[in-house]
Amino acid sequence: MTSEYSVEAVLLLDKDGKRLFTKYYSPPHGDVQSHEQLQTLTTLKDQQTFEKGLAQKTHRQNGDVIIFDNKVVVYKTVVDVTLYVVGSFEENEVMLYQLVAGIKDALEILLKHSFDKRSVLEHFDLVALAIDEAVDSGVILEIDPVVIASRVTPAPAKESIAYGGVEINEQTISNVYQKWSQRAGKFFS
Template sequence: MAALSLYTVQAVLVLDSNGKRVFSQYYGPPHGPAGGRAAASRDAQRAFEKGLFAKTRKQATDILLYDGSVVVYKEIVDVVLYVVGAGDANESLLYLTVVALRDALDILLKHAVDRRTIVDGYDLVALAIDETVDDGIIIETDAEAIAGRVSRPLTHDTPGRLDLSEQGLKSAYQLAKERFAERLKNSL
């Protein structure tokens, strides 16, 4: 029986339609042997990505074995989202992870997931992946929960963007009016 481990994800990759890296995050267990894809050189990682893209281009399935790893992936417009797991990883859990990431990105990028919006919203993509996989451990597979954690609404104490819409201006006016009335009442 193989030793069970929480460290099931070796990498999360986003490659464009030409196989070029848009986003990559490699993981290795913190107290395991030094090595694996996380410790590999950048050239070795790119060679792995190039081979993986060539292999998945002609596949009709979303799950495959490549270079001793279980790979699940989803094609989205002009990018491919990969979750690479250990050879003995649970394919169902990895598949749930890639689907959750795809759906969370769809929510966060307002249903326009393509190379350009991923590059423009790179911070949201990185945060979504960090909320899904932490150091190779899958921590969330609910797309709405992932998107909710990444895009929490600002509180009144937190400085943020000004809402210059008509509704935003009305609420700012109402808040200022209430505070002015409070100060006037307290000064009397």
């Protein structure tokens, strides 16, 4: 039985299976069955064991979806980083695949098409925000990469009004009037 809490974890691992970014989710209000399944991944040691086994299983494979440790795992590898989305055994793998593709494409937009280990570590804040925009507490919020990226990127800086190459708030009234009269004189002559 699927629920709205369809994602158990989002992982970014390097080619050696070491974590770059991991986020594990559990339902907030007592979905006991899936919470019991997650009990095996509550400690750091259990999570790292799971991640290492997952990396070994998917290393040099051509597939996108596997069953690992009684969970559906959908993944995409780009250069030296693999993005994983982990769901319960009953979860819809097509929906999880759309999520992993959306996050991957959003990260490529945000990282300016240099989605690799170095870029992930340098722009960790953007990576974390993008994943948070896509998944919240295990609930899929967004799969469209353009929407995810647009919610993460900062708003453009408010452009100041400049006149003659100098911001208007840095000019005196006489300087503005002088420049205006010079331009107006050229216009009327």
